[in-house]
Amino acid sequence: MTSISILWFRRDLRLADNAALYHALKGDYPVLPLFIFDKNILDKLPKDDARVTFIYQTIEDLKKELQQQGSDLLVKYGEPEKIWPEVLKEYNVKEVYTNHDYEPYARERDDNMAEFLTSEKIAFKTFKDQVIFEKNEILKADKTPYTVFTPFYKQWHAKLNDFYLKAYPTEKYFKNLLQTKHLPLPTLTEMEFEKSKLDFPKISYKSKLDNYATERDFPALDSTTRIGLHLRFGTLSIREAVKDALEAKSNVWLSELAWREFYMTILWHFPYSxxxxxxxxxxxxxxxxxxxxxxxxxxxxxxxxxxxxxxxxxxxxxxxxxxxxxxxxxxxxxxxxxxxxxxxxxxxxxxxxxxxxxxxxxxxxxxxxxxxxxxxxxxxxxxxxxxxxxxxxxxxxxxxxxxxxxxxxxxxxxxxxxxxxxxxxxxxxxx
The missing domain is CATH 1.10.579.10 (DNA Cyclobutane Dipyrimidine Photolyase, subunit A, domain 3)
Incomplete structure (x- = not known):
């Protein structure tokens, strides 16, 4: 059985500029991407939850992109703690790559997975991808986290440079994807969800940036970027968004992107909140x-x-x-x-x-x-x-x-x- 690495997609549903995918493709084994529709999360959602439809459509697109490279996306439905032992029976997995997640459930899940995979002698490698700065990268002089935005933002902004904004050139290494036949995809119905009729915003925000500062507070105007959904599920790279903000000199929008990271830092350091x-x-x-x-x-x-x-x-x-x-x-x-x-x-x-x-x-x-x-x-x-x-x-x-x-x-x-x-x-x- 071929030795492989697995790239575990979660909140990073894109092939371009994806930290964990880049590191996996540069590793020692062919890479099979995996996505798990997580029952621990899905069971708490209404059956017409539109986000599940959005994820599903994104997964379909990812499968097509990977199939064009002679590979595919392995999609499972269930609890990760039960799915992973099944995957290890199907494939000879040597390494697992994924990107960090900062929410309480995700932290607990990843701690458990790290323990399980290590016990199976499988390396579990995780990377920063959904933020520019995370965890302890922006701290006060006394090494404690900021709890007020303005000084946090000053340091965040001062630390921004090309090193942190450089895209990961994943496309160069697509030849290292595992070549495989087409893999099945469970249907929404099989997961007991209905297809939502809601419209999802497209990634189309550059034209909004010039007037963002003056128009963003007026709800009758269509003047906000509507990219929250895409940042949430990683269909847009935060590095791309920040570069666009800097290029457009849209400081107000840049600070909005930093607020998102500020709140993630707060949640990381003060999970009780x-x-x-x-x-x-x-x-x-x-x-x-x-x-x-x-x-x-x-x-x-x-x-x-x-x-x-x-x-x-x-x-x-x-x-x-x-x-x-x-x-x-x-x-x-x-x-x-x-x-x-x-x-x-x-x-x-x-x-x-x-x-x-x-x-x-x-x-x-x-x-x-x-x-x-x-x-x-x-x-x-x-x-x-x-x-x-x-x-x-x-x-x-x-x-x-x-x-x-x-x-x-x-x-x-x-x-x-x-x-x-x-x-x-x-x-x-x-x-």
Whole structure:
């Protein structure tokens, strides 16, 4: 039986500029790429989850690309801890290559896999790919992690150079892919998923960069890059995105890419913050957690037009404009006094571009409980936010067609009352 290496795809679903694939192809054995539809993750998702369709379509594309090279992608469905022993029976595996993942489940899975593969005398080699800087690469002088973005970003930006941005030239080594006949692909139906009807954004953002800084906060405009989904699943290389930001001199967009890495660093160093408040005293807050009001928020029926527009956009498209994400997050946690974890969980189910680090970071920012958060006494006024960012109601009218008619919902809470209530409750918990 031929000795081979396996390249384990996870959040890096591309052949070009892929760190682990590059190192695998330069290794001693022919490389067979593998993807596992992970039941540990999939079993928690709704059966029409659009992200599964996106991954599936991407896997189909990857298989075609690999087949053009005389190779293929081995695709399995199940729990990785059960799949790997099966793969080792099918193939004579000498080395496994993969890219780092930073979320709690992924870290535990990879620790277990490293232990198992080492016990089988198989090398498990992992690489940095989905970020420019990771783990301990950006630290304060005393070797502790930054918990405030601005000084983190200064160092992140100062450290950027060609070495970190150079693409991995995988194409040069495609001849080292394992030559194999076509391998089967389980269907969505076999995995008990339905094909989603949602449209997925294309990787097409360069034209947005010139006006990004001035237009990105206005949700009626199509002025954001919509690449969150592609960064999440690695269909776009972060190195390519950062190079494009530098080339376009789009400093605001560059800082947005750095925020993503900042939140990943926070999650890496403070994994408890995925489920608990970063500032632990915020876990003393007495949330109201009114289920009727939460349902109205989820459905976009709060009587606050900008909030409702955002939630309806999310429910219908799997995406919400970033400025509006801040507004709806503040509204849920401050106006309705509902635990940020409820909102985070809802977004986790609905957002195509859901990334745990950024989503948790954004929600804790809105609630005031995060590491570099808005102070608790900052309560967004939805009317002022509308005047500032949707003054002609273009965004609101698109998503809330009954706005301005008698059919539109009455506000479920009055702003001044809600503001005074939240300040009292937060003050009591934090004093």
């Amino acid at each position: 995925a489920f608990d408040s970063f500032k632990k005293q915020y876990d003393k807050i007495k949330w109201r957690n009114n289920e009727t009001e939460f349902k109205a928020w989820c459905e976009g029926n709060t009587g606050y037009p900008i909030v409702d527009a955002g939630m309806r956009q999310l429910n219908e498209t799997g995406w919400m404009h970033n400025r509006v994400r801040m507004i709806v997050g503040s509204f849920l946690t401050k106006h309705l006094l509902i635990d940020w974890r409820w909102g985070e969980t809802y977004f986790a189910e609905k957002l195509l571009d859901y990334e745990m680090a950024s989503n948790v970071g954004g929600w804790q920012w809105a609630a005031g409980s995060g590491n570099d958060a808005a102070p608790y006494f900052r309560v967004f006024n939805p009317e002022l936010q509308t005047k500032k960012f949707d003054p002609k109601f273009g965004y609101i009218k698109k998503w809330v067609p009954e706005f301005g008619t008698k059919k539109y919902a009455q506000p479920i809470v009055e702003h001044t009352f809600a503001r005074e209530r939240v300040l009292k409750v937060f003050k009591e918990a934090l004093s």
